[in-house]
Amino acid sequence: MKLVKSYASGNLSSSDIFETPAHGSWQARFELYANGLRVRTKESMEEMYPRLVRELSGDDWNTLGSDYLASDVKWPRNLNELGLELPEFMAANGSKECHIDLAKFERDLHLSFNAFDSKETLSLEEFGAIDENSHFEFQASMYLISSNWNLFSHLKDASNEWTKKSEFGVIYRLNFKVKYFSISKDEFNFLSVLKNRNSLGDSLNAAGPFDPEQLSGLLAKIFAIKVVTKIAAA
Amino acid sequence: MNAGGLSVGPPISMDMPLVNFTQSSNRAGLGFRPFYYKDIFGGKAQEVEFFEAITENYMDTGGRPLYYLEKMRAEKPVFLHGVSLNIGSTDELNQDYLRSQKRLIDRIEPEIVSDHLCWTGAHSKNFFDLYPLPFIRQSLDHCVERISRIQDFLGRRIAVENVSSYLLFKDNEMAEWEFIAEVAKGADCRILLDINNVYVNSVNHAFNPQEFIEYIPGDRVVQYHLAGHTDMGDFLFDTHDHPIVDPVWELFSFTMEQMGSRPTLIERDDKFPELEELLTELRYVKTLILHHTAQGNQLVVK
Numbered sequence: 040m041k042l043v044k045s046y047a048s049g050n051l052s053s054s055d056i057f058e059t060p061a062h063g064s065w066q067a068r069f070e071l072y073a074n075g076l077r078v079r080t081k082e083s084m085e086e087m088y089p090r091l092v093r094e095l096s097g098d099d100w101n102t103l104g105s106d107y108l109a110s111d112v113k114w115p116r117n118l119n120e121l122g123l124e125l126p127e128f129m130a131a132n133g134s135k136e137c138h139i140d141l142a143k144f145e146r147d148l149h150l151s152f153n154a155f156d157s158k159e160t161l162s163l164e165e166f167g168a169i170d171e172n173s174h175f176e177f178q179a180s181m182y183l184i185s186s187n188w189n190l191f192s193h194l195k196d197a198s199n200e201w202t203k204k205s206e207f208g209v210i211y212r213l214n215f216k217v218k219y220f221s222i223s224k225d226e227f228n229f230l231s232v233l234k235n236r237n238s239l240g241d242s243l244n245a246a247g248p249f250d251p252e253q254l255s256g257l258l259a260k261i262f263a264i265k266v267v268t269k270i271a272a273a
Numbered sequence: 274m275n276a277g278g279l280s281v282g283p284p285i286s287m288d289m290p291l292v293n294f295t296q297s298s299n300r301a302g303l304g305f306r307p308f309y310y311k312d313i314f315g316g317k318a319q320e321v322e323f324f325e326a327i328t329e330n331y332m333d334t335g336g337r338p339l340y341y342l343e344k345m346r347a348e349k350p351v352f353l354h355g356v357s358l359n360i361g362s363t364d365e366l367n368q369d370y371l372r373s374q375k376r377l378i379d380r381i382e383p384e385i386v387s388d389h390l391c392w393t394g395a396h397s398k399n400f401f402d403l404y405p406l407p408f409i410r411q412s413l414d415h416c417v418e419r420i421s422r423i424q425d426f427l428g429r430r431i432a433v434e435n436v437s438s439y440l441l442f443k444d445n446e447m448a449e450w451e452f453i454a455e456v457a458k459g460a461d462c463r464i465l466l467d468i469n470n471v472y473v474n475s476v477n478h479a480f481n482p483q484e485f486i487e488y489i490p491g492d493r494v495v496q497y498h499l500a501g502h503t504d505m506g507d508f509l510f511d512t513h514d515h516p517i518v519d520p521v522w523e524l525f526s527f528t529m530e531q532m533g534s535r536p537t538l539i540e541r542d543d544k545f546p547e548l549e550e551l552l553t554e555l556r557y558v559k560t561l562i563l564h565h566t567a568q569g570n571q572l573v574v575k
């Protein structure tokens with residue numbers, strides 16, 4: 040990096056470090072290394088955040104990407120994970136809240152895809168054996184998301200203007216495909232508490248009054264997407 | 274681990290001979306790339322005799338990548354090829370990386386574990402490229418010491434690969450082939466000989482590639498790489514996105530005449546063609562290997 044920086048600022052000359060190549064200039068060859076880094080990091084970030092790239096103008100995205108890479112961000116050993124800290128960087132550097140939420144959503148899709156899941160899942164039939172003291176365990180690939188913006192309608196159609204509106208959802212992985220669906224605020228609160236290893240009874244209390252039909256509908260859905268791995272007594 | 278009828282021994286440990294291949298040195302393999310998962314698991318890659326996976330893509334990852342790697346490992350030998358071990362860097366060896374690498378090795382039991390003789394990052398940043406080292410005594414000792422520590426930690430020998438490069442340092446005290454041979458002897462490690470990289474460097478730095486091959490201690494070479502590159506006019510760029518060119522095929526034959534056949538991998542990392550196109554190249558690799566084996570050049574231990 041130091042070399043790249045000294046080169047960019049014109050403080051590096053061929054006589055300092057490199058042999059004059061047999062053909063062509065050393066600068067053309069040095070550019071290859073410098074360009075390679077730019078291209079690879081850009082491609083990796085764009086793979087993780089395709090929707091955010093479309094959302095921002097080319098210049099805004101390029102500036103955000105290069106500022107992020109120039110910051111103290113941890114560079115992972117896997118190039119595919121270079122962008123993992125982008126949402127926090129955006130939050131610390133005054134990006135729009137809706138864009139931060141979109142970035143968080145795209146990062147969760149990536150994390151869900153690569154999560155270490157348990158091979159065991161429970162079916163709806165085992166649901167009968169639980170009571171209010173039961174604790175649930177979920178697949179690592181299950182993520183709950185919340186936004187103060189119309190994230191899901193925007194995901195459905197990017198031409199929808201961003202507006203303030205609380206939206207919630209579940210990201211999950213089934214047969215190695217990552218999917219998502221939206222849920223209500225109560226359902227989000229209930230699942231968040233339950234996922235945090237609290238009992239079914241406590242989770243229901245935390246979510247406020249919960250229509251029993253709505254609860255059984257939600258649980259049926261949760262079992263159908265095979266995210267429950269274990270149910271244990273208190 | 275069941276390897277689908279192919280003969281795969283236990284993982285090679287430190288006290289085993291450097292080269293222990295018999296008929297297995299005649300194998301031809303491909304990189305295990307997501308682009309080809311569908312074809313591979315659809316039964317279209319039966320003739321591929323081993324796969325080489327990029328270590329870092331499976332180290333901290335569950336989900337589909339690891340699922341497919343384990344599925345493949347149940348069928349065929351898998352080699353693990355790293356790109357971020359950062360052997361030549363001045364940064365401390367990354368213990369976290371090594372622990373994670375060892376976990377993957379324990380899980381997959383690869384026949385060969387390799388990485389590159391270069392540096393890939395500094396100041397705790399990984400730049401995802403293979404940067405050239407100065408071929409001087411100081412960096413030689415540095416690499417020897419680090420490879421020894423890596424092997425001690427992993428409890429097995431690793432293979433180091435020669436990289437393509439576009440620049441040479443003014444301070445170089447020896448040729449690249451001398452540097453590689455000395456590092457391998459000093460660290461008592463193996464060599465993954467990338468024949469395309471030898472050729473690319475021979476053009477970029479104007480040397481005779483055969484001289485390079487002749488100098489390499491064959492008894493330490495456990496695998497060959499073949500790949501395509503891009504002609505930039507003034508120099509060659511190692512892009513792994515083209516078919517293998519004639520001079521590289523010729524150098525491959527020359528190498529086998531010198532030190533015998535080894536498991537040989539075709540590297541393709543970009544502009545992925547239909548699998549059938551790679552299989553055609555693979556069949557040619559196999560033909561050349563068998564031709565050399567028939568001539569009694571199977572394995573020469575110097």
Ligand SMILES: [Fe+2]
Pocket residue numbers: 434467498540
């Ligand atoms: Fe290679």
